[in-house]
Amino acid sequence: xxxxxxxxxxxxxxxxxxxxxxxxxxxxxxxxxxxxxxxxxxxxxxxxxxxxxxxxxxxxxxxxxxxxxxxxxxxxxxxxxxxxxxxxxxxxxxxxxxxxxxxxxxxxxxxxxxxxxxxxxxxxxxxxxxxxxxxxxxxxxxxxxxxxxxxxxxxxxxxxxxxxxxxxxxxxxxxxxxxxxxxxxxxxxxxxxxxxxxxxxxxxxxxxxxxxxxxxxxxxxxxxxxxxxxxxxxxxxxxxxxxxxxxxxxxxxxxxxxxxxxxxxxxxxxxxxxxxxxxxxxxxxxxxxxxxxxxxxxxxxxxxxxxxxxxxxxxxxxxxxxxxxxxxxxxxxxxxxxxxxxxxxxxxxxxxxxxxxxxxxxxxxxxxxxxxxxxxxxxxxxxxxxxxxxxxxxxxxxxxxxxxxxxxxxxxxxxxxxxxxxxxxxxxxxxxxxxxxxxxxxxxxxxxxxxxxxxx
Amino acid sequence: xxxxxxxxxxxxxxxxxxxxxxxxxxxxxxxxxxxxxxxxxxxxxxxxxxxxxxxxxxxxxxxxxxxxxxxxxxxxxxxxxxxxxxxxxxxxxxxxxxxxxxxxxxxxxxxxxxxxxxxxxxxxxxxxxxxxxxxxxxxxxxxxxxxxxxxxxxxxxxxxxxxxxxxxxxxxxxxxxxxxxxxxxxxxxxxxxxxxxxxxxxxxxxxxxxxxxxxxxxxxxxxxxxxxxxxxxxxxxxxxxxxxxxxxxxxxxxxxxxxxxxxxxxxxxxxxxxxxxxxxxxxxxxxxxxxxxxxxxxxxxxxxxxxxxxxxxxxxxxxxxxxxxxxxxxxxxxxxxxxxxxxxxxxxxxxxxxxxxxxxxxxxxxxxxxxxxxxxxxxxxxxxxxxxxxxxxxxxxxxxxxxxxxxxxxxxxxxxxxxxxxxxxxxxxxxxxxxxxxxxxxxxxxxxxxxxxxxxxxxxxxxxxxx
Ligand code: SF4
Ligand code: SF4
Numbered sequence: 001x002x003x004x005x006x007x008x009x010x011x012x013x014x015x016x017x018x019x020x021x022x023x024x025x026x027x028x029x030x031x032x033x034x035x036x037x038x039x040x041x042x043x044x045x046x047x048x049x050x051x052x053x054x055x056x057x058x059x060x061x062x063x064x065x066x067x068x069x070x071x072x073x074x075x076x077x078x079x080x081x082x083x084x085x086x087x088x089x090x091x092x093x094x095x096x097x098x099x100x101x102x103x104x105x106x107x108x109x110x111x112x113x114x115x116x117x118x119x120x121x122x123x124x125x126x127x128x129x130x131x132x133x134x135x136x137x138x139x140x141x142x143x144x145x146x147x148x149x150x151x152x153x154x155x156x157x158x159x160x161x162x163x164x165x166x167x168x169x170x171x172x173x174x175x176x177x178x179x180x181x182x183x184x185x186x187x188x189x190x191x192x193x194x195x196x197x198x199x200x201x202x203x204x205x206x207x208x209x210x211x212x213x214x215x216x217x218x219x220x221x222x223x224x225x226x227x228x229x230x231x232x233x234x235x236x237x238x239x240x241x242x243x244x245x246x247x248x249x250x251x252x253x254x255x256x257x258x259x260x261x262x263x264x265x266x267x268x269x270x271x272x273x274x275x276x277x278x279x280x281x282x283x284x285x286x287x288x289x290x291x292x293x294x295x296x297x298x299x300x301x302x303x304x305x306x307x308x309x310x311x312x313x314x315x316x317x318x319x320x321x322x323x324x325x326x327x328x329x330x331x332x333x334x335x336x337x338x339x340x341x342x343x344x345x346x347x348x349x350x351x352x353x354x355x356x357x358x359x360x361x362x363x364x365x366x367x368x369x370x371x372x373x374x375x376x377x378x379x380x381x382x383x384x385x386x387x388x389x390x391x392x393x394x395x396x397x398x399x400x401x402x403x404x405x406x407x408x409x410x411x412x413x414x415x416x417x418x419x420x421x422x423x424x425x426x427x428x429x430x431x432x433x434x435x436x437x438x439x440x441x442x443x444x445x446x447x448x449x450x451x452x453x454x455x456x
Numbered sequence: 457x458x459x460x461x462x463x464x465x466x467x468x469x470x471x472x473x474x475x476x477x478x479x480x481x482x483x484x485x486x487x488x489x490x491x492x493x494x495x496x497x498x499x500x501x502x503x504x505x506x507x508x509x510x511x512x513x514x515x516x517x518x519x520x521x522x523x524x525x526x527x528x529x530x531x532x533x534x535x536x537x538x539x540x541x542x543x544x545x546x547x548x549x550x551x552x553x554x555x556x557x558x559x560x561x562x563x564x565x566x567x568x569x570x571x572x573x574x575x576x577x578x579x580x581x582x583x584x585x586x587x588x589x590x591x592x593x594x595x596x597x598x599x600x601x602x603x604x605x606x607x608x609x610x611x612x613x614x615x616x617x618x619x620x621x622x623x624x625x626x627x628x629x630x631x632x633x634x635x636x637x638x639x640x641x642x643x644x645x646x647x648x649x650x651x652x653x654x655x656x657x658x659x660x661x662x663x664x665x666x667x668x669x670x671x672x673x674x675x676x677x678x679x680x681x682x683x684x685x686x687x688x689x690x691x692x693x694x695x696x697x698x699x700x701x702x703x704x705x706x707x708x709x710x711x712x713x714x715x716x717x718x719x720x721x722x723x724x725x726x727x728x729x730x731x732x733x734x735x736x737x738x739x740x741x742x743x744x745x746x747x748x749x750x751x752x753x754x755x756x757x758x759x760x761x762x763x764x765x766x767x768x769x770x771x772x773x774x775x776x777x778x779x780x781x782x783x784x785x786x787x788x789x790x791x792x793x794x795x796x797x798x799x800x801x802x803x804x805x806x807x808x809x810x811x812x813x814x815x816x817x818x819x820x821x822x823x824x825x826x827x828x829x830x831x832x833x834x835x836x837x838x839x840x841x842x843x844x845x846x847x848x849x850x851x852x853x854x855x856x857x858x859x860x861x862x863x864x865x866x867x868x869x870x871x872x873x874x875x876x877x878x879x880x881x882x883x884x885x886x887x888x889x890x891x892x893x894x895x896x897x898x899x900x901x902x903x904x905x906x907x908x909x910x911x912x913x914x915x916x917x918x919x920x921x922x923x
Contacts, residue, residue, distance in 0.1 A: 009562035010545040017519030039613035041495025045523035057855040064487045070613045081487030100517045101581040138517040139547045211901040213836035
């Protein structure tokens with residue numbers, strides 16, 4: 001495959017930094033406060049960023065390192081910061097992620113936490129919350145590495161090796177929307193399967209209006225449920241580009257012998273089929289009728305709309321797992337993904353894209369990893385796409401500049417309302433995406449037409 | 457209930473009337489307190505960002521650049537280079553071996569690609585640690601490319617946002633004095649500390665134009681490198697915002713003898729005062745300017761007042777809380793709320809000075825809470841305690857207000873609504889009215905005292921979560 005031009009600088013990055021992903025993941029653990037070990041700015045910037053997508057409070061504590069600490073090490077600030085946040089937030093858990101700064105000055109966080117547990121237990125009246133830590137230098141990956149690494153850290157560090165065997169399933173859904181998490185929970189419930197979804201920010205980042213402000217919003221994966229993960233009958237992990245060493249499913253498999261099903265994000269027909277097939281085998285029964293119906297409705301819609309989409313070309317960008325899912329789906333409905341791009345660099349994207357596109361005729365899409373929007377725009381130019389699919393970041397230079405509709409999926413979506421409620425997964429998610437895509441194409445046709453067609 | 461105030465932060469909160477005035481500020485944020493503040497880099501990025509024909513290259517790992525990509529509402533009437541996000545995106549090997557080479561290559565590449573009139577290079581935390589010699593690289597590129605390449609020493613951990621303002625001013629000051637000042641009117645000003653959010657600087661420029669005053673440089677909203685270079689040719693600096701560009705004004709006074717005036721364009725009094733100050737300053741040179749200014753203010757107010765009165769009817773007696781970046785804005789906001797018949801019961805800022813807070817204590821009512829560098833726990837507690845109807849803040853404050861069923865007005869760098877000038881006062885009043893009088897508060901749990909569902913209630917037998 002053709003290599004993208006090796007630019008030195010980055011213009012309009014198609015990724016975010018590692019600790020951001022970790023902060024979102026930690027937000028999906030019950031009673032947990034995400035804590036960045038670094039200087040104040042990183043935490044504040046990430047809060048602002050996440051808030052604009054979810055429109056929910058997003059407290060991320062920081063050890064607020066100053067110049068002296070940067071030189072002499074951040075231990076004192078980290079210890080004091082944790083005491084403060086535990087004291088005031090009454091946190092059941094603190095998810096500590098490093099930043100570039102503390103990685104570079106070389107703070108040994110696990111050692112500091114070890115000392116913290118010893119020295120501060122009395123001060124906390126014996127009430128030590130769970131402390132989970134993850135190493136997230138941003139120069140070592142994108143926000144997706146941070147997300148996966150934090151999920152893995154939670155599964156690894158909280159797991160109780162003596163957990164009793166139980167019939168539940170561990171589900172690591174990947175970086176999906178709050179609505180996606182809820183939908184997945186429903187699916188499991190309808191199969192009669194008990195599931196622990198990690199992370200679960202479906203409520204913590206999409207909560208109700210409140211009578212009183214909650215320091216830590218309700219919801220999240222219960223700590224005990226995570227502790228019990230080693231006793232589960234099986235784990236399901238979604239994401240085809242999870243790097244070795246960042247997989248929560250693998251760590252449970254290796255350390256505790258929990259069998260693992262690795263799937264893609266269940267976006268589109270076949271990736272959803274794979275999930276349902278797994279669930280059917282686990283539940284020992286066929287999928288409940290509602291899902292057979294949803295699947296049928298999806299197929300029905302795909303038939304009804306196939307001419308609107310036939311031969312259209314799409315540029316897809318964003319997180320690697322997400323673009324694999326979207327590419328899979330687009331290929332199924334007859335839209336040609338001409339360019340699949342990401343700022344991530346797992347090294348696994350090429351392979352994943354060919355797996356989901358190989359059964360379809362024609363040229364496979366161009367696959368670009370480690371690119372920014374400058375490169376995406378440059379490549380898209382010649383490909384003349386009809387459609388752009390990804391987060392808000394492609395709006396101005398890619399979609400608007402070329403008058404191409406943008407279908408907003410993934411993260412961040414901060415120029416539309418209801419981002420946390422976009423449903424991507426399952427048959428219903430596919431149907432939702434399908435409707436959005438077809439309608440965008442119809443709208444474009446109407447807008448471009450000199451005739452104000454009322455029936456299309 | 458547990459006290460929400462951190463022991464270490466007690467001295468940063470003052471309740472007017474309850475005690476003699478004292479407040480401590482300009483401290484580092486308390487670790488673990490979830491400060492609403494950002495960093496030094498943020499401070500300089502905010503100030504320099506709107507210079508639209510300059511290249512703004514963030515030297516550091518990707519996050520610092522990504523989170524500042526086009527998040528401000530600063531508009532440009534011409535080039536829009538400032539709205540792109542440039543970064544050296546440092547990787548592990550750069551961190552180990554140093555990032556100077558990459559910085560050099562990135563600068564050359566970007567300058568060739570975009571042909572900017574100057575380049576600002578921001579250092580971030582990590583650059584401070586690995587010790588890249590920003591100055592040397594900038595100097596080298598400057599010599600090769602023939603445009604100013606200016607290092608901005610903004611390592612995030614070297615203080616708070618304020619130090620970032622200073623770094624930005626120092627960077628800009630290297631440009632000032634390098635341009636041609638012939639043909640500048642004797643009645644001329646620079647507009648400092650306005651970022652042209654939602655086109656606000658154009659409102660102010662229009663007023664000045666009607667008064668017969670030339671604007672030499674917009675610093676930095678809708679800014680251009682060439683303007684900054686010739687800014688020393690202006691007769692007066694108008695400095696908005698007590699923090700961001702004050703240092704530049706002081707430097708220009710010292711070196712070029714240009715006097716400055718602190719002004720605010722928010723609210724009726726402050727906007728009028730600002731224009732009258734300018735008129736008074738130029739009265740010697742142009743005796744008619746005062747008349748023109750009076751006409752202008754009268755005209756604007758005649759149009760504005762009746763509209764405000766209509767809105768005021770619904771707002772009388774409602775309570776407001778303010779938490780903004782700079783304290784200067786708070787003064788104007790307090791006065792603006794009074795025009796709407798509303799009471800300010802809490803006011804705070806991220807970067808206020810002791811004098812700022814002293815002044816706030818003087819102009820606020822008894823019982824008002826005054827706070828420096830606060831956090832979500834305190835803010836939510838104050839909102840509840842004072843039972844406020846509207847909260848004025850930025851994006852990070854918004855969900856706190858909304859969760860508690862309280863109206864909100866965005867008065868930060870990211871707003872897309874012009875709030876300056878007489879027109880801005882009307883926009884502000886409309887926004888306040890829209891949020892305070894929304895019917896939604898009739899239904900929110902806190903106001904209704906009837907939560908939708910208590911957490912953890914038992915699910916009725918047999919009910920399953922349906923999709
Ligand atoms: S790394 Fe430093 S400069 Fe960058 S956002 Fe964090 S605190 Fe600010
Ligand atoms: S320093 Fe690293 S962690 Fe902090 S914002 Fe920048 S990239 Fe992200």
